[in-house]
Amino acid sequence: xxxxxxxxxxxxxxxxxxxxxxxxxxxxxxxxxxxxxxxxxxxxxxxxxxxxxxxxxxxxxxxxxxxxxxxxxxxxxxxxxxxxxxxxxxxxxxxxxxxxxxxxxxxxxxxxxxxxxxxxxxxxxxxxxxxxxxxxxxxxxxxxxxxxxxxxxxxxxxxxxxxxxxxxxxxxxxxxxxxxxxxx
Amino acid sequence: xxxxxxxxxxxxxxxxxxxxxxxxxxxxxxxxxxxxxxxxxxxxxxxxxxxxxxxxxxxxxxxxxxxxxxxxxxxxxxxxxxxxxxxxxxxxxxxxxxxxxxxxxxxxxxxxxxxxxxxxxxxxxxxxxxxxxxxxxxxxxxxxxxxxxxxxxxxxxxxxxxxxxxxxxxxxxxxxxx
Numbered sequence: 001x002x003x004x005x006x007x008x009x010x011x012x013x014x015x016x017x018x019x020x021x022x023x024x025x026x027x028x029x030x031x032x033x034x035x036x037x038x039x040x041x042x043x044x045x046x047x048x049x050x051x052x053x054x055x056x057x058x059x060x061x062x063x064x065x066x067x068x069x070x071x072x073x074x075x076x077x078x079x080x081x082x083x084x085x086x087x088x089x090x091x092x093x094x095x096x097x098x099x100x101x102x103x104x105x106x107x108x109x110x111x112x113x114x115x116x117x118x119x120x121x122x123x124x125x126x127x128x129x130x131x132x133x134x135x136x137x138x139x140x141x142x143x144x145x146x147x148x149x150x151x152x153x154x155x156x157x158x159x160x161x162x163x164x165x166x167x168x169x170x171x172x173x174x175x176x177x178x179x180x181x182x183x184x
Numbered sequence: 185x186x187x188x189x190x191x192x193x194x195x196x197x198x199x200x201x202x203x204x205x206x207x208x209x210x211x212x213x214x215x216x217x218x219x220x221x222x223x224x225x226x227x228x229x230x231x232x233x234x235x236x237x238x239x240x241x242x243x244x245x246x247x248x249x250x251x252x253x254x255x256x257x258x259x260x261x262x263x264x265x266x267x268x269x270x271x272x273x274x275x276x277x278x279x280x281x282x283x284x285x286x287x288x289x290x291x292x293x294x295x296x297x298x299x300x301x302x303x304x305x306x307x308x309x310x311x312x313x314x315x316x317x318x319x320x321x322x323x324x325x326x327x328x329x330x331x332x333x334x335x336x337x338x339x340x341x342x343x344x345x346x347x348x349x350x351x352x353x354x355x356x357x358x359x360x361x362x
Contacts (some may be wrong), residue, residue, distance in 0.1 A: 098254035104265045134258035
């Protein structure tokens with residue numbers, strides 16, 4: 001099973017990207033977690049550029065999503081919402097709505113922030129956006145507050161509760177993806 | 185009892201199949217300040233010895249906006265990928281021109297009891313010699329009991345989409361040759 005992992009943060013030392021690295025480390029046998037690294041190369045959405053084929057970075061993202069069995073997001077929160085770069089990428093990926101690559105795709109959203117609330121509002125907004133795109137948003141929630149305290153100096157997750165929360169979110173996502181695989 | 189009286193008080197025996205050209209199945213739901221409506225043109229229905237059964241293919245749902253159609257087919261609404269059909273079945277009770285069906289409706293894999301009410305006309309012979317029965321039925325369901333819970337708040341805080349949805353079926357059923 002292939003899980004595409006998308007971080008909503010662009011910075012190298014991102015806590016959310018580090019969460020996804022931990023997810024990859026702990027993935028069960030038979031599950032490949034691929035970390036998406038193309039977010040920064042997605043151009044600003046412009047309907048005039050929304051032609052077939054789309055910009056190469058957009059087509060790459062669409063193909064990665066299409067070929068994945070599920071998608072796992074980890075997002076920070078900017079101004080109480082989804083980071084613009086991530087929302088922009090989803091706006092591209094959602095076109096055209098009726099046949100977009102996220103349609104019926106099982107997706108999970110976790111979030112982390114430097115503050116106490118763990119980016120819960122961004123996570124809620126992201127779930128709303130993904131639902132509107134036609135994704136199959138699973139009921140898995142993990143909000144990691146005070147994120148910088150959860151990692152060591154090398155960006156390795158050292159909080160066992162958070163690691164367990166990631167495992168449980170992945171299990172929920174994989175369970176949702178399993179019926180689709182069985183029907184394929 | 186005359187033939188005319190028998191026709192007015194009983195549901196005809198035998199097998200009748202929906203003529204889709206002259207039949208329709210659809211829904212209406214209050215949305216913001218108006219009513220949002222749509223149809224599901226791909227369906228089958230039959231009346232067999234007084235029992236009406238029907239099945240609609242939810243992928244065929246028609247609204248006036250393709251993006252809305254896509255949203256309705258998504259997991260937030262009907263989840264057409266995993267639950268492609270809506271099904272109904274129940275016995276028709278007739279009282280003159282009034283028809284009532286206490287039956288079961290299955291949407292999104294969830295079956296709930298429902299009562300359809302409306303009118304029944306016929307049997308009557310059409311200009312081609314076929315025997316037809318007309319059934320015009322509707323019911324109101326709470327969509328959330330079928331796990332269709334999407335909503336969006338209006339600026340006032342009120343939900344944009346009502347939970348109560350009216351389902352309508354206007355069926356012309358044609359007798360099959362025995």
